[in-house]
Amino acid sequence: PIHLHEGMYSVQDFLDLHGCTLAEAELIISGFIKESIRKGYRCIKVIHGRGLRSPNGPVLKSALVKWLSGQMRKYIMAFATAPQYDGGLGALYILLKKV
Structure with missing residues (x-):
């Protein structure tokens, strides 16, 4: 989906x-993705922050x-950085x- 990073999909x-x-985020994101699929959602947004307050920089993004490339891959078609106006x-x- 070439236009994902341009915001061409409606975030549901x-x-x-x-x-x-990290441990909390892993559990939360797994549940959120599975629940979103159950609801029939196609495009979701996850705000992870830029790590500005983390002493070692961003850890959640990486x-x-x-996670999205590994254990959650079976649920994910694609992912991309959000457009600047929606979190960048x-x-x-x-x-x-789709299931």
């Missing part, structure tokens, strides 16, 4: 992971990309597979 729900630990580098658009 979003999740904000600000303040979550972990999220790893601090958020991802996720296109879910």
Whole structure:
């Protein structure tokens, strides 16, 4: 889906992971994706932040990309950084597979 990062898909729900630990975020994102698929959603947004308050920089974004590319891959068609007006580098658009 070439236009995902341009915001061509309508975001049907979003999740904000600000303040979550890695362990919390992993459980929350897994449940959110599965529930979104159950509801028939096609495009969701996950706000992970830019890591500006983290002493070692952003940790959630890289972990999220790893989860989406690995264990959650069977549910995901594509993901991309959100457009600047909708979170930019601090958020991802996720296109879910149809079931």
